[in-house]
Amino acid sequence: MISYDVQERILTVSLFGEIDHHTSAGIRSEIDGLVRKYSPLCLILDFAGVDFCDSSGIAVVLGRYRLMQSLGGEVELIRLPRNIRHIFDMADLRRLVKIE
């Protein structure tokens, strides 16, 4: 499940619940639909409402990074719970996206 907010070409998507292989396909297509609709310069993903995330979440971020890069924009991750931050650090996502 997601909710979103758009202001001055900054698209903030809040993620909720669990991100795994089962749920990630829906999350990816929802975010991509919003990106195509609003053509933001910056996509902010808010993880505060995420209860669980495995490596499928890394793929969600990587894919959105590639999409935003192809559109000349960037991705920022905010409010990461400690465990998710740990997983994203293992994948060295900081090399590609800004992590608050």
Next chain:
Amino acid sequence: MKELNRMTLIFDGRSVNESFARVTAAAFLAQLDPTLQEIAEIKTVVSEAVTNAIVHGYGDKPGPVSMKVQIFAEGKIRITVRDKGRGIEDIPKAMTPCFTTGNEDRAGMGFSIMQGFSDKIRVRSLPGKGTTVVMEKYVGGREAVSRG
């Protein structure tokens, strides 16, 4: 080391069961009074192993996945996830960070996370016969605390 308790679960290799498997493992291990961090790590390694069995073991032809969880003395746990799917040709390559045979929804980080969140991991696989992943970890008790 003496086994104190165990459970075994067998379920279809369908993605909807990923959540079921990790929640069940965490519920069984609640008797060890794990920290929230340990619960998150256990759920994550189970999710990675079960997802591998579903995505890489069986693909679009779901077969049975079994998960055995054992509790030993001093808070040692062992989680064994087994499938009877395609198997892995080259285990070291499959365990290389960012390597994946999956599509763009996979990051190739599953084994790295399993290694990072468990104290010991062993992978046995035979092409055409299936894959078994065994992970060990110390939870709760003195051992885990003294190890920081």
